[in-house]
Amino acid sequence: MKDSDKPDVVIDAALELIAEHGFHGVSMAMIAEKADVGMGTIYRYFASKDVLISEMYKVVENRIYKTLLDSYSKDTSVKERFFHLISTLIKYMINHPLEFRYMEQYHNSPYGVAFRKNLILNNHQGELDVFKELFQEGIKQKVLKDLPILILFSLGLGPLVPLTRDHVFSLLLLDNELIKKAVEACWDGVRRHT
């Protein structure tokens, strides 16, 4: 027997259900059934529904982070790195619509508030650090606009959410061609114009 894969099974079931029905549209009973475990089993690994949802965040964030850093090199130019990160992020979200839907909901929930508090205190370790570093270097090199980091975040990453959402809901077909153009446009938003 594996060293218990139950937690993962539960998280995957929850991901699928939450993507479709939202945090509050999903009951622990639904998750248990989809995961094919007893309800009590969920509570062996997650102290409460809230804890489960928060743990899911960490798991998903980690998956994304791993993907972003994969084949990421600090030796290329700021622009190249920006293109790589944003393209990878868009593609990841498109290919993992369940995780995308989950993250969207998480950020707009009471759970997400505590998360944002961490940002300002800078004690959060996660996917955003790589962007932060990149933006800071870009400013120093005078390649990026001299704006607060948080604004560069909004300019560079803000369009991704509605973009991906449109694709996931089939309002738009984001092929590689279109992704490339969209990323270029994001770059136009953050880069300095002479």
Added chain:
Amino acid sequence: MKDSDKPDVVIDAALELIAEHGFHGVSMAMIAEKADVGMGTIYRYFASKDVLISEMYKVVENRIYKTLLDSYSKDTSVKERFFHLISTLIKYMINHPLEFRYMEQYHNSPYGVAFRKNLILNNHQGELDVFKELFQEGIKQKVLKDLPILILFSLGLGPLVPLTRDHVFSLLLLDNELIKKAVEACWDGVRRHT
């Protein structure tokens, strides 16, 4: 007293509570108490909690739409109009954080899904029409990038949500100076570069 201002009273009470506690953190009893009406009274005007929430969307959207069109002139350039609309939108959201919080939650909820379905069918009347028209004209004039309207939406408006959120959560102070720069950056994102 007007014929009945009860519906508005209810909506304002709901707005305030939802901004703070989220859709599911607010009960009909809480709304009734804050609005100082009986619970049954809410049901006289709104068939269900879901209907109330959806009606709120229309009300808020309309308020925003009115503000956007106020002093909006089709006789100015695409760029001027873009600046006017985006600036006005940011300022409105900053000055009406309750409505902003509400809209954010709405879009990321099961309610929001039905809403987006309407977009593709083009049978939605609302604030987005004015942007759509503007973008279409901008493309025709070769001032804007030649991309699908939906992508221009994402590029031009996508940064606004995280931007405003950062301000509302006091992670960032968006003064007029900063707003201007942010709008310019959004413009850089959508405009055509020679």
Added chain:
Amino acid sequence: MKDSDKPDVVIDAALELIAEHGFHGVSMAMIAEKADVGMGTIYRYFASKDVLISEMYKVVENRIYKTLLDSYSKDTSVKERFFHLISTLIKYMINHPLEFRYMEQYHNSPYGVAFRKNLILNNHQGELDVFKELFQEGIKQKVLKDLPILILFSLGLGPLVPLTRDHVFSLLLLDNELIKKAVEACWDGVRRHT
């Protein structure tokens, strides 16, 4: 409509069920059904099961206290008063076996612990005060043994619980004759012997 007799109906239903099944053998659903109200109704009047159980204590204690003080006169001798109080108490418990069973369980539960803490702090107002006064006067008059009040409590009232229990469980038939003899024996326990 009466000014809502629901709380009383609930308490009576709970009393009956708890007497038979114990605190933990009774579910809120059982109480609701026996009281012929919805489960939610119970929560309108009692914030939780714990609160319900504690409120029941106050109600029962008050009923007993009222009965004890009925036709109680401070103008009679200590002995007469002792006989009156103890006899009345036994008879009350025999005639209200549900309340007796409830009180028994209450005192031997986590709920009862807090109750006893009050005793020592002397800030409890209740049926025991009348006994306390009586015992103190009896000591002063040198009619009762010169022992700590708490010990007189145990000597004078301690036999009542098993006595009543035996009667309630039909192990013994406590008629007036026997009650009188038992009270005399209790008196022998607390009184001073020359």
Added chain:
Amino acid sequence: MKDSDKPDVVIDAALELIAEHGFHGVSMAMIAEKADVGMGTIYRYFASKDVLISEMYKVVENRIYKTLLDSYSKDTSVKERFFHLISTLIKYMINHPLEFRYMEQYHNSPYGVAFRKNLILNNHQGELDVFKELFQEGIKQKVLKDLPILILFSLGLGPLVPLTRDHVFSLLLLDNELIKKAVEACWDGVRRHT
């Protein structure tokens, strides 16, 4: 290690936990952990939680019985034997507060009901027999009041429970002096007065 001391370890762990948290505040998992055995192991020796609790009663009762009979001689007077038994009982309970708390809870629980049923059928073997014998002899010798045995039980033993409880909860310090006086008072309750 003996053939298996597991049952005793389990019972001692249960005793400690139940004294503090009550029957229903203690889960089998808690007992297993405190006893340092697996949960399944408990079920090897006790068919269910109910059985465990009932077995504990027998064990505790036996320990008390053994103590009572230790240095008990039928050759002394009824009075001497009464003093010996009651004193020993009080001291045992004071020195074994866990067992005392357990017994208290047991008697006031659904478990205790079945137990009392046995009394009337006289098919119970236990600590009470020695008292029964003593009381019967006392009546015959006209030393004790001519009352039903059960009433003498209540008079002679009834005060012990609240007395010990007050001591255990530190409302009262029962030293040897006080114990002696309390036992004398109990004796006054049951003995015949000329």
Added chain:
DNA sequence: AATGAATGAGACTTCATTCAT
């Protein structure tokens, strides 16, 4: 013989909705 992960019935509690007043 011993373990403890897994189970799921059932407990407490909330809240959208109804309806008699």
Added chain:
DNA sequence: TATGAATGAAGTCTCATTCAT
């Protein structure tokens, strides 16, 4: 028209018990 007490379905969570290892 307005009210809010009443309802009960449904949600989260616990824990006695089982069984594969």
